[in-house]
Amino acid sequence: MNKTALAPESTAIGQVRQFVAEKVVPRASAMDLEQRIFPEVFREMAEAGLFGLSIPRRYGGTEADYPLLGALHEELSRGFASVQNACTVFAMVCKPLTRFGSEELKERWLPRIAAGDVIPAIAITEPQVGSDIAKLETTATIENDQITLNGTKKYITLGQVADLFLVFARLGGRGIAVLVERESPGLQITPLPGLMGLRGNMLAELNFENCKVPASHLVGKIGYGFTHLANYALDEGRYTTASGSVGLAQACLEHSLMYANERTQFGEPLRKHQLVQKMLSEMITEIKAARELCAAAGRLREQGDPAAINDTLVAKYHASKTAVHSADHALQIHGASGCIHGNPVERFYRDAKIMEIIEGTSQMHELQIARTFSL
Amino acid sequence: MTRDEIKDKVTEFLTRSMRSKELGENENIMELGLVHSLFMIQLIMFIEKNFHIEIDDEDLDLEQIGTVRDIVSLIERNQQSGVSL
Ligand SMILES: Cc1cc2nc3c(=O)[nH]c(=O)nc-3n(C[C@H](O)[C@H](O)[C@H](O)COP(=O)(O)OP(=O)(O)OC[C@H]3O[C@@H](n4cnc5c(N)ncnc54)[C@H](O)[C@@H]3O)c2cc1C
Numbered sequence: 001m002n003k004t005a006l007a008p009e010s011t012a013i014g015q016v017r018q019f020v021a022e023k024v025v026p027r028a029s030a031m032d033l034e035q036r037i038f039p040e041v042f043r044e045m046a047e048a049g050l051f052g053l054s055i056p057r058r059y060g061g062t063e064a065d066y067p068l069l070g071a072l073h074e075e076l077s078r079g080f081a082s083v084q085n086a087c088t089v090f091a092m093v094c095k096p097l098t099r100f101g102s103e104e105l106k107e108r109w110l111p112r113i114a115a116g117d118v119i120p121a122i123a124i125t126e127p128q129v130g131s132d133i134a135k136l137e138t139t140a141t142i143e144n145d146q147i148t149l150n151g152t153k154k155y156i157t158l159g160q161v162a163d164l165f166l167v168f169a170r171l172g173g174r175g176i177a178v179l180v181e182r183e184s185p186g187l188q189i190t191p192l193p194g195l196m197g198l199r200g201n202m203l204a205e206l207n208f209e210n211c212k213v214p215a216s217h218l219v220g221k222i223g224y225g226f227t228h229l230a231n232y233a234l235d236e237g238r239y240t241t242a243s244g245s246v247g248l249a250q251a252c253l254e255h256s257l258m259y260a261n262e263r264t265q266f267g268e269p270l271r272k273h274q275l276v277q278k279m280l281s282e283m284i285t286e287i288k289a290a291r292e293l294c295a296a297a298g299r300l301r302e303q304g305d306p307a308a309i310n311d312t313l314v315a316k317y318h319a320s321k322t323a324v325h326s327a328d329h330a331l332q333i334h335g336a337s338g339c340i341h342g343n344p345v346e347r348f349y350r351d352a353k354i355m356e357i358i359e360g361t362s363q364m365h366e367l368q369i370a371r372t373f374s375l
Numbered sequence: 376m377t378r379d380e381i382k383d384k385v386t387e388f389l390t391r392s393m394r395s396k397e398l399g400e401n402e403n404i405m406e407l408g409l410v411h412s413l414f415m416i417q418l419i420m421f422i423e424k425n426f427h428i429e430i431d432d433e434d435l436d437l438e439q440i441g442t443v444r445d446i447v448s449l450i451e452r453n454q455q456s457g458v459s460l
Contacts, residue, residue: 220432221435227415228416228435235413235416304424309420
């Protein structure tokens with residue numbers, strides 16, 4: 001794939017499918033076991049233009065439109081959900097940075113992220129604050145053009161390897177978002193191993209103890225941190241997580257169809273048994289519906305229609321549930337053989353559940369969807 | 376687009392986004408407690424899509440754009456001086 005421009009949609013999808021088949025799938029089990037994305041995979045992702053999917057071309061990105069972005073995330077997740085989620089995180093940093101960042105910040109960071117020279121991460125969650133982000137406890141003060149951060153961020157994807165963090169904090173009661181470099185004085189990073197799913201995410205805890213960053217690293221105005229930037233980032237993340245969930249569910253279906261053809265019990269392949277057919281039919285139907293919801297959200301997003309935000313909530317809510325349900329069926333169809341590490345469906349099962357937690361839990365989606373209808 | 380046309384579009388957007396029945400030109404959506412957490416990004420999308428302008432960051436402060444009148448003025452100002460998309 002060319003780094004500055006994406007090929008027409010069908011070609012780009014074909015290229016990413018091939019990339020996933022050749023570079024990701026063969027290493028997925030090992031990456032899951034070792035709890036990391038291999039450095040060579042990051043390099044190859046950058047070379048394929050995948051770091052820059054949400055970065056405008058004028059900053060060296062590949063800038064996929066929303067329908068294409070969704071289709072590519074679906075392909076990535078069919079290979080390894082952590083690779084897909086890494087791209088979600090890149091977008092959650094780069095989109096708000098592009099929309100609200102100063103020209104200086106954009107020119108400094110976006111081309112390096114697109115080239116894969118800088119790995120970005122987003123730091124919202126804290127030990128005491130998850131869904132209720134307006135209550136963040138990390139504090140910031142500003143003096144002599146310097147921001148001082150104090151607090152702790154937890155469960156930060158790519159935290160173990162990221163070079164740059166978009167950190168959310170509270171400055172005198174108002175939300176801010178600020179870029180913090182890994183080597184900033186006062187920032188300590190501790191890996192959080194032992195994750196159940198998305199084990200390649202390389203989670204970390206970040207401790208800020210009088211951590212100093214220049215005030216010019218602020219992204220957006222003081223007060224915009226939660227209302228503008230965090231929501232902008234989460235909305236973006238929800239869209240690609242929805243598509244990633246479809247990819248995961250699709251992988252469950254493909255493995256299940258293969259196994260149901262190969263495995264014979266009671267003198268017939270599993271696919272001939274009606275109760276197995278029921279599981280496969282449910283998967284096929286739910287995946288089709290989830291993909292259509294993602295496509296509808298993608299179209300509205302591309303048009304810039306504000307209704308896209310609600311449609312994205314609905315798509316992520318349904319698609320993540322579909323991933324969980326499909327993984328459950330896939331494991332059931334595989335029986336004992338699916339319960340052994342190394343069989344991808346065992347990984348899909350663990351990864352799928354995480355989709356219902358990240359970028360807003362299913363319950364947060366239910367609340368927001370209900371609010372949209374004035375319930 | 377005339378001021379009245381802008382006003383109609385803004386009022387329609389706000390009543391849809393807030394699911395509110397009626398909204399007077401000077402009623403403050405913050406004071407009415409209508410603002411939900413996704414409102415700001417909906418507003419940005421709405422303005423950029425419908426008026427083809429990128430609003431200056433300085434102008435996107437919720438406290439300064441609480442009424443239909445405020446938002447209409449913001450759009451008019453940016454149509455004259457802002458960046459076209
Ligand atoms: C693999 C992984 C990667 C992650 N990566 C990142 C990252 O890169 N950056 C980052 O900032 N964070 C990250 N997170 C954190 C993630 O965003 C949070 O886990 C998520 O926001 C939920 O917060 P919580 O886990 O603290 O749950 P809580 O908010 O404590 O919620 C616990 C449970 O209570 C429910 N609940 C809470 N409030 C309500 C309510 N009002 N009504 C009904 N139910 C409610 C929730 O839905 C949930 O089921 C990651 C998490 C995981 C697992």
